[in-house]
Amino acid sequence: MAMNYSDKVIDHSLNPRNVGEIEDASGCGTVGNAVCGDIMRVYLDIDENQVIRDAKFKTFGCGAAIATSSMATMLVKGKNIQDALAVTNKAVAEALDGLPPVKMHCSLLAEEAIYAALWDYAEKNGIAIEGLEPPV
């Protein structure tokens, strides 16, 4: 099946930004897609003002999953939690100039991984954050 990937998707899959781990991360979230088997883990370093100082990821998955992890971590860096929660999978896909329809779920994985890491942070610190509920 032929797929049209944008130049940005190709760039971020071949040269992903923010690959790695954060030791003693403020929050860490791991999600997977049972159908394709791809797994994504996001680490967040959050400062005392609830601003995301750093974001890193490790993704075992397809090129689109790597590209969306790369873009999602870029987009949330420097944002506060509320603004990071507003980084939807659509926003990630748009920032990459689009994804083929069958690859949209890869961007959802990125949104879910960020969410899971934010939840982990909130839970660890016992703080309630508007719009943040236990992931299902």
Ligand code: FES
């Ligand atoms: Fe083919 Fe992820 S499903 S690489």
Ligand code: FES
């Ligand atoms: Fe499933 Fe990309 S194919 S995350």
